Amino acid sequence: MIGIYGGTFDPIHYGHLRTALEVKEAAGLNEVRFVPCRLPPHRAVPEAEPELRLRMLELALLDAEPGFRIDTQELDRPGPSYMVDTLASIRAEIGIRPLCLIVGLDAFLGLPRWHRWRELSDLAHILVMRRPGSEPDFAGDLAPYVTELRTDQPAPLHHQPAGSIHFVDVTQLDISATRIREAVRTGRSARYLVPDPVWRFIQNEGLY
Numbered sequence: 687m688i689g690i691y692g693g694t695f696d697p698i699h700y701g702h703l704r705t706a707l708e709v710k711e712a713a714g715l716n717e718v719r720f721v722p723c724r725l726p727p728h729r730a731v732p733e734a735e736p737e738l739r740l741r742m743l744e745l746a747l748l749d750a751e752p753g754f755r756i757d758t759q760e761l762d763r764p765g766p767s768y769m770v771d772t773l774a775s776i777r778a779e780i781g782i783r784p785l786c787l788i789v790g791l792d793a794f795l796g797l798p799r800w801h802r803w804r805e806l807s808d809l810a811h812i813l814v815m816r817r818p819g820s821e822p823d824f825a826g827d828l829a830p831y832v833t834e835l836r837t838d839q840p841a842p843l844h845h846q847p848a849g850s851i852h853f854v855d856v857t858q859l860d861i862s863a864t865r866i867r868e869a870v871r872t873g874r875s876a877r878y879l880v881p882d883p884v885w886r887f888i889q890n891e892g893l894y
Contacts, residue, residue, distance in 0.1 A: 687714060687784040687844055689813065690776065692721040692760070692769055694863070695739050696732040697888065698746045699880045701861035705815050707751050708856045709788055713813055713840045718788070719757040719776075720747070723767040728799060733867060734893055736761045745883035768801040773809040782847045785810040791822065798827050807835055811843045811850045818855040870894040 691706050698720075706718050722739050725731065732739060740761060747754050759775055760767040769787065776785060787810045789797075794814045797803050806812065812835075824832045835851040837843070843850055866876045871894055877885050888894065 687716055687786060688776070688780065689713065689715040689718040689786045689788050690721055690757075690769075690773065690810065691718055691788045692723055692767075692772070694726055694729070694732040695720065695722050695743050696734050696863050697739065697742045697866060697880055697884055697893075699861050699863060699866060699884075700878075701859040703746065703750065703881075704859055705790075705856045706754065706788070709813055709815060709854050710751065710753065712854045712856075713786065713843060713852065715753070715786065717753045717755060718751075719755055721757045721760055721772060724761050724763065725766050727766040727768060727801060728796070738891065738893065742880075742884045742887055745887055746881045748883060766801075770800070770802045770805050770809070773806060777809050777847075784844055784847055786813045786843065787811070788813045788815065790814075791816040791820070795822065795824075795828065797831075804831075807831075807849055807851070810848045811846075811852065814851065814853045815856045816853050817858050867894040 689709060710718050720743055722743055724736055740758065743756055747756065760772055773787060787806060789812065791814055832851055835849060837850045837852050840852055843852060861879050866879050869876050870888060876888065
């Protein structure tokens with residue numbers, strides 16, 4: 687079973703890596719693909735250029751968990767990076783193998799604003815990372831969507847290629863790329879927030 691973890695990774699940090707590991711273990715994923723976004727449709731343009739964000743991701747995964755890998759298709763594709771296009775491409779590659787989209791709870795709550803959002807569950811299961819015990823109120827179009835597709839156990843995900851929503855409790859490290867960039871701008875160290883090779887790269891390249 688393959689997990690897809692998209693983001694700008696501007697920069698990649700331990701919050702990304704730890705939650706990816708916990709989701710991999712909890713859902714029984716064989717592989718997690720980190721998919722760096724070229725042009726996010728729903729947020730500001732990343733500060734670092736695509737090739738620099740990719741290099742930081744490569745450095746972060748040098749000695750990382752087995753099964754962690756990088757998929758560059760959004761960087762290679764022009765225009766806005768729509769996840770529905772990415773999942774469709776991966777689905778064409780892997781056939782009927784189970785596929786999971788990994789998203790944070792805040793992103794999931796904004797799902798109705800995503801491009802062709804209802805098609806996501808046709809292409810993949812959705813794994814929603816949340817703080818342990820948190821149970822938000824789902825409103826609008828999202829409420830019936832969750833009610834229809836939710837499963838509280840990961841086992842069914844392995845028997846169907848797509849179509850379920852499963853919530854995964856993860857450790858919420860209070861680390862954000864925004865705060866890392868601000869720390870660097872104000873002359874403070876980002877060490878221990880990002881892997882050491884990433885921190886050295888940020889310093890050597892004069893990023894942020």
